[in-house]
Amino acid sequence: MAEFVASAPFGLEGIAARELRGLxxxxxxxxxxxxxxxxxxxxxxxxxxxxxxxxRIRMVVGRFGxxxxxxxxxxxxxxxxxxxxxxxxxxxxxGKCVRAQLMSVSDCQSIxxxxxxxxxxxxxxxxxxxxxxxxxxxxxxGGEAVITLDTSGDALHRRGYRTWNGEAPLRxxxxxxxxxxxxxxxxxxxxxxxxxxGTIPLEAALIAQRRAPGLSRAFISESWPGWRDYYAQARSExxxxxxADNLSNIxxxxxxxxxxxxxxxxxxxxxxxESVSFHNQNASNLTIPGPSGAFICNPPYGVRxxxxxxxxxxxxxxxxxxxRHPGWSITALNAHPGxxxxxxxxxxxxxxxxxxxxxxxxxxYRARA
Ligand SMILES: C[S@@+](CC[C@H](N)C(=O)[O-])C[C@H]1O[C@@H](n2cnc3c(N)ncnc32)[C@H](O)[C@@H]1O
Numbered sequence: 001m002a003e004f005v006a007s008a009p010f011g012l013e014g015i016a017a018r019e020l021r022g023l024x025x026x027x028x029x030x031x032x033x034x035x036x037x038x039x040x041x042x043x044x045x046x047x048x049x050x051x052x053x054x055x056r057i058r059m060v061v062g063r064f065g066x067x068x069x070x071x072x073x074x075x076x077x078x079x080x081x082x083x084x085x086x087x088x089x090x091x092x093x094x095g096k097c098v099r100a101q102l103m104s105v106s107d108c109q110s111i112x113x114x115x116x117x118x119x120x121x122x123x124x125x126x127x128x129x130x131x132x133x134x135x136x137x138x139x140x141x142g143g144e145a146v147i148t149l150d151t152s153g154d155a156l157h158r159r160g161y162r163t164w165n166g167e168a169p170l171r172x173x174x175x176x177x178x179x180x181x182x183x184x185x186x187x188x189x190x191x192x193x194x195x196x197x198g199t200i201p202l203e204a205a206l207i208a209q210r211r212a213p214g215l216s217r218a219f220i221s222e223s224w225p226g227w228r229d230y231y232a233q234a235r236s237e238x239x240x241x242x243x244a245d246n247l248s249n250i251x252x253x254x255x256x257x258x259x260x261x262x263x264x265x266x267x268x269x270x271x272x273x274e275s276v277s278f279h280n281q282n283a284s285n286l287t288i289p290g291p292s293g294a295f296i297c298n299p300p301y302g303v304r305x306x307x308x309x310x311x312x313x314x315x316x317x318x319x320x321x322x323x324r325h326p327g328w329s330i331t332a333l334n335a336h337p338g339x340x341x342x343x344x345x346x347x348x349x350x351x352x353x354x355x356x357x358x359x360x361x362x363x364x365y366r367a368r369a
Pocket of ligand 1: 169170195253255259283297298301317
């Protein structure tokens with residue numbers, strides 16, 4: 001058994017903890033910066049394959065007091081590296097220091113590296129670093145050092161279906177969180193009226209199909225001794241959970257034909273081309289007949305696309321959508337501090353989240369009819 005942390009952006013820690021509990025890790029709980037759980041390699045593999053809203057899964061190798069470089073060296077060296085690392089392990093070390101006496105990140109990194117190599121030399125005179133990679137992170141916060149191993153490799157938002165040239169794309173992890181935070185439930189219609197490269201409808205479709213987001217990508221810990229079998233089991237369990245019959249009416253629309261082309265390409269790459277439709281349609285005159293559902297979107301806002309004027313124009317478009325669709329709920333990620341004033345209505349819920357470094361809120365308006 002080991003201690004793991006599923007790191008998650010501010011605002012998504014509770015969702016990450018809930019996802020872990022859904023995997024049977026009943027003790028998982030939200031902490032600062034993510035969700036903590038204890039388990040073995042198979043649990044870490046399951047978390048990597050299945051979590052939709054976390055950034056990466058780290059194994060905590062140890063934590064100890066460190067206000068001097070000597071303490072950092074001795075504390076690191078005392079950890080069970082001989083059990084964890086094979087003889088040829090590659091050991092890249094990254095670091096961060098927050099409100100700590102040990103302020104130099106690069107010094108902390110090299111001291112931790114030296115301590116690990118010193119320990120491994122008790123087993124063999126040379127440490128060739130030619131084998132599997134075991135990325136170590138040293139995080140010094142106040143007077144405490146926490147040493148972790150990254151089990152994910154590429155961050156978990158990299159599901160493998162996205163081509164990285166969309167304008168202001170939304171991270172897949174945050175798109176999945178918007179779907180979780182909305183009133184939409186699989187089976188009901190969902191439309192992203194400003195869908196850009198299509199991340200929200202695609203993440204919703206994966207959720208509707210119960211398709212694990214990490215099924216078709218690799219994880220760095222797959223090459224660790226014994227871990228290949230954990231991933232084989234985690235993937236086979238996840239494949240058994242897929243339900244192909246639950247895609248009602250999930251769609252996106254946008255006025256940018258280049259973005260729509262990208263959205264369709266992402267749908268193909270995600271194996272969802274038959275299930276999710278994308279339309280060239282201005283949100284200003286969008287009207288969707290038939291059963292009610294949920295609008296979920298991240299309209300243009302803040303520093304990345306346009307300025308306040310464009311942001312406010314988009315919020316007014318959402319107002320129009322609400323007036324024309326009283327039976328639909330609306331969920332919008334937005335950084336505009338005056339969102340509710342411009343929209344002309346107080347949101348029913350508005351949890352705060354970060355989109356990168358930008359503080360936003362997820363405004364949800366329940367259906368009225
Ligand atoms: C922040 S981006 C959305 C990014 C998207 N969530 C993604 O995953 O790539 C905002 C989108 O709103 C679209 N947009 C702006 N005004 C629009 C309008 N009147 N009708 C439809 N789409 C609009 C833009 O073309 C842009 O693609």
